Amino acid sequence: MKxxxxxxxxxxxxxxxxxxxxxxxxxxxxxERSGYISYANCGLPYYIGGVIEEEEDLTLHTPESxxxxxxxxxxxxxxxxxxxxxxxxxxxxxxxxxxxxxxxYDKLILSPGAKPILPDFYxxxxxxxxxxxxxxxxxxHAFVEQKQPKTAVVIGGGFIGLEVAENLAExxxxxxxxxxxxxLLPAVDCDMASFIHANFRRYGVQLLLNANTKKMSVIGDKxxxxxxxxxxxxxxxxxxxxxxTPENSLAKKAGLELGLKGAIKVxxxxxTSIPDIYAVGDAVQVKHFITEQDAVIxxxxxxxxxxxxxxxxxxxxxxxxxxxxxxxxxxxxxxTVATTGINEGGAKANGINYEKVILTQNSHAxxxxxxxxxxxxxxxxxxTFKILGAQIVxxxxxxxxxxxxxxxxxxxxxxxxxxxxxxxxxxxxxxxxDPVNMVGYVVENIKNGIVKQFYYEEISALRERxxxxxxxxxxxxxxxxxxxxxxxxxxxxxxxxxxGELDKNKKIYVMCQSGLRSYxxxxxxxxxxxxxxNFAGGFRLYSSIKNEEQLSKRCYACxxxx
Numbered sequence: 001m002k003x004x005x006x007x008x009x010x011x012x013x014x015x016x017x018x019x020x021x022x023x024x025x026x027x028x029x030x031x032e033r034s035g036y037i038s039y040a041n042c043g044l045p046y047y048i049g050g051v052i053e054e055e056e057d058l059t060l061h062t063p064e065s066x067x068x069x070x071x072x073x074x075x076x077x078x079x080x081x082x083x084x085x086x087x088x089x090x091x092x093x094x095x096x097x098x099x100x101x102x103x104x105y106d107k108l109i110l111s112p113g114a115k116p117i118l119p120d121f122y123x124x125x126x127x128x129x130x131x132x133x134x135x136x137x138x139x140x141h142a143f144v145e146q147k148q149p150k151t152a153v154v155i156g157g158g159f160i161g162l163e164v165a166e167n168l169a170e171x172x173x174x175x176x177x178x179x180x181x182x183x184l185l186p187a188v189d190c191d192m193a194s195f196i197h198a199n200f201r202r203y204g205v206q207l208l209l210n211a212n213t214k215k216m217s218v219i220g221d222k223x224x225x226x227x228x229x230x231x232x233x234x235x236x237x238x239x240x241x242x243x244x245t246p247e248n249s250l251a252k253k254a255g256l257e258l259g260l261k262g263a264i265k266v267x268x269x270x271x272t273s274i275p276d277i278y279a280v281g282d283a284v285q286v287k288h289f290i291t292e293q294d295a296v297i298x299x300x301x302x303x304x305x306x307x308x309x310x311x312x313x314x315x316x317x318x319x320x321x322x323x324x325x326x327x328x329x330x331x332x333x334x335x336t337v338a339t340t341g342i343n344e345g346g347a348k349a350n351g352i353n354y355e356k357v358i359l360t361q362n363s364h365a366x367x368x369x370x371x372x373x374x375x376x377x378x379x380x381x382x383x384t385f386k387i388l389g390a391q392i393v394x395x396x397x398x399x400x401x402x403x404x405x406x407x408x409x410x411x412x413x414x415x416x417x418x419x420x421x422x423x424x425x426x427x428x429x430x431x432x433x434d435p436v437n438m439v440g441y442v443v444e445n446i447k448n449g450i451v452k453q454f455y456y457e458e459i460s461a462l463r464e465r466x467x468x469x470x471x472x473x474x475x476x477x478x479x480x481x482x483x484x485x486x487x488x489x490x491x492x493x494x495x496x497x498x499x500g501e502l503d504k505n506k507k508i509y510v511m512c513q514s515g516l517r518s519y520x521x522x523x524x525x526x527x528x529x530x531x532x533x534n535f536a537g538g539f540r541l542y543s544s545i546k547n548e549e550q551l552s553k554r555c556y557a558c559x560x561x562x
Contacts, residue, residue: 002027004105006080011281012111013038014307020070022315030074036134037074044137049167083254114244114282121216129239149236157184161241176206187339188391194548195393199335246283259285263296268320269313280306289323297324327406338402341389353382357442358537360514361435363396365427380415416444454533471510473521492517507531514538
């Protein structure tokens with residue numbers, strides 16, 4: 001059996017190695033358009049920033065090492081230009097010599113990946129870059145080393161754009177991010193993104209949100225960007241990272257059925273609409289594990305799994321792909337942001353009746369040195385308590401908490417069942433009640449009617465009502481350093497003694513720094529005959545969103561310009 005694989009990296013290289021482990025006699029060939037067969041795609045921005053110092057460290061396998069270990073022929077700088085589905089062959093061009101030839105196959109695996117979206121204003125120039133391949137990284141790295149740019153603009157605030165911006169800023173380059181939407185990293189919700197914005201500004205990165213680029217031109221040694229508001233921005237270099245789209249040119253020419261965003265349609269065995277042709281990775285359409293809707297989710301983890309499933313299918317094993325849930329984590333300077341499942345926007349788009357909890361916890365026991373705060377947001381279905389997704393922003397321990405929740409989603413656990421997980425504990429690593437457990441406790445309290453919540457977007461309307469009291473239960477010192485408008489201060493420890501100051505005919509909306517003291521206060525109030533609500537996220541979240549509103553002149557609650 002002869003298997004030809006178009007494209008290496010995560011999906012293609014994984015499929016090839018797995019086939020060899022299952023079939024010692026199969027003839028396996030990888031045809032890769034770039035100069036690298038298997039490389040650390042997700043590590044590319046860190047070579048630009050100098051975190052990864054050696055170019056060789058980006059390469060996981062060379063054609064020679066792949067052949068030595070797996071007896072697999074891997075040809076780099078070889079582009080497949082056509083598929084003859086009737087005669088089961090592909091047309092190949094050697095990009096180094098220009099020689100053209102055909103290669104037959106019994107099974108064909110397409111792993112072409114995704115390509116950067118090039119907006120209408122994009123122009124080719126030595127100072128304008130995209131980032132997809134090792135060659136792109138080397139090009140940017142060489143420019144930074146040789147030209148020593150002082151200023152840079154990154155257009156796009158997704159994963160690639162933010163990682164590039166971080167690494168350019170870490171090299172001392174004054175960096176600006178232009179983002180068309182109202183917040184960075186669309187995988188998270190606007191409220192959680194406020195922490196990301198503050199951190200980028202803290203590290204000197206300028207943010208232009210709700211900004212559209214109309215025109216790009218090069219004047220001398222500067223790239224000039226004309227924005228929709230008629231302002232102009234000049235920089236020594238520009239990186240365009242507005243997103244990616246499935247690389248589907250081969251599939252389209254071959255007549256394979258395409259789906260969402262032009263991605264290649266596949267079934268659970270990663271088979272395309274044409275027999276003996278499979279597809280994997282960023283170019284394929286999958287089912288979203290949460291919504292069960294068609295989705296395109298370009299991540300390395302799913303691509304690796306799909307490569308293995310294709311190999312199993314070809315070699316007679318019954319493996320199926322069970323969908324993607326979009327678990328991701330990103331380092332942004334000293335901050336870590338992680339997500340899994342869908343966010344509020346996704347829940348609304350799918351018409352899901354959802355609830356959310358937001359709380360701030362320490363990364364490990366507070367009495368052990370260097371504990372840092374993390375804010376956890378969990379979204380779940382109101383009626384069934386099915387976990388829909390989570391977002392975590394913090395510093396230490398964020399990655400392991402998102403992984404626990406991602407695993408819980410796969411296992412079909414309910415949101416309140418997170419409290420039952422027995423997670424490893426020692427003071428340097430966690431608390432006896434892990435943040436994931438604490439999320440579960442809050443959900444259980446909501447389920448049992450023990451706590452009622454309110455959210456940032458409700459506060460403006462609450463201030464206008466005369467049947468409510470807004471109460472801050474932090475210490476006077478904390479309150480004096482900054483408080484939400486309209487909130488009076490009665491510290492938690494004084495509440496029982498001063499409870500007579502509150503009108504039982506009014507509803508009490510309670511806030512503290514992280515949500516714990518306000519919860520305790522709400523319970524005291526409820527047990528004394530009041531109707532009380534606890535603010536989800538605490539003043540830490542409130543102040544972060546409020547500060548972002550003031551800086552961006554945009555109302556998070558209504559989404560409109562002020």
